[in-house]
Amino acid sequence: SQQGEEDPQALSIQEGENATMNCSYKTSINNLQWYRQNSGRGLVHLILIRSNEREKHSGRLRVTLDTSKKSSSLLITASRAADTASYFCATANQAGTALIFGKGTTLSVSS
Amino acid sequence: GAVVSQHPSWVICKSGTSVKIECRSLDFQATTMFWYRQFPKQSLMLMATSNEGSKATYEQGVEKDKFLINHASLTLSTLTVTSAHPEDSSFYICSARETGSLINTEAFFGQGTRLTVV
Numbered sequence: 001s002q003q004g005e006e007d008p009q010a011l012s013i014q015e016g017e018n019a020t021m022n023c024s025y026k027t028s029i030n031n032l033q034w035y036r037q038n039s040g041r042g043l044v045h046l047i048l049i050r051s052n053e054r055e056k057h058s059g060r061l062r063v064t065l066d067t068s069k070k071s072s073s074l075l076i077t078a079s080r081a082a083d084t085a086s087y088f089c090a091t092a093n094q095a096g097t098a099l100i101f102g103k104g105t106t107l108s109v110s111s
Numbered sequence: 112g113a114v115v116s117q118h119p120s121w122v123i124c125k126s127g128t129s130v131k132i133e134c135r136s137l138d139f140q141a142t143t144m145f146w147y148r149q150f151p152k153q154s155l156m157l158m159a160t161s162n163e164g165s166k167a168t169y170e171q172g173v174e175k176d177k178f179l180i181n182h183a184s185l186t187l188s189t190l191t192v193t194s195a196h197p198e199d200s201s202f203y204i205c206s207a208r209e210t211g212s213l214i215n216t217e218a219f220f221g222q223g224t225r226l227t228v229v
Binding site: 033035040041042043044045048088093097098099100101102103104106 | 115117143145152153154155157160168202204206216217218219220221222223225
């Protein structure tokens with residue numbers, strides 16, 4: 001089963017612009033993670049935010065978490081063509097053993 | 112980060128045959144590995160949790176007799192798609208977490224296997 005929804009499903013921007021993706025989830029969480037997937041490849045971990053954190057930064061990435069709304073956002077600043085990929089949020093399944101993923105946002109950055 | 116190697120990266124097989132996909136943790140031990148399936152332009156769907164030395168735990172709706180999982184060592188899990196049919200064509204991805212680490216840490220993913228059944 002999937003945890004929640006991301007929006008938008010697809011996002012097209014120009015290099016240098018910022019990209020914001022949102023994720024909603026259904027159950028209570030200990031943390032939420034964001035992953036990136038280049039087309040036809042595996043996933044790469046980007047950032048993890050704990051349930052007691054509201055915001056976290058890593059380079060050009062900024063993640064926010066609102067547990068009251070069960071939502072998170074990923075902001076990529078000053079985007080580059082190399083940021084073109086699909087981005088997924090993930091949380092633990094009910095058993096707390098595996099990650100389950102949102103539907104993802106496909107980001108296209110044109111130069 | 113830790114490296115998970117998945118092999119093969121792509122495979123084409125005939126209907127009715129079986130295909131084995133390997134997932135190896137190269138520089139860490141993984142008591143637990145995870146198998147996902149991904150259809151084009153869709154998210155990853157958890158198929159099963161592979162446990163070293165014991166039976167895999169399958170998600171609801173996943174046929175355990177069709178998707179055989181073996182996790183015989185701390186660094187290797189295999190997924191065998193038995194009697195493959197065209198509808199089994201998909202992208203299969205494995206994931207591993209270092210033994211002893213919690214769900215609160217990142218997971219490492221293989222590069223995926225594109226299976227095409229003709």
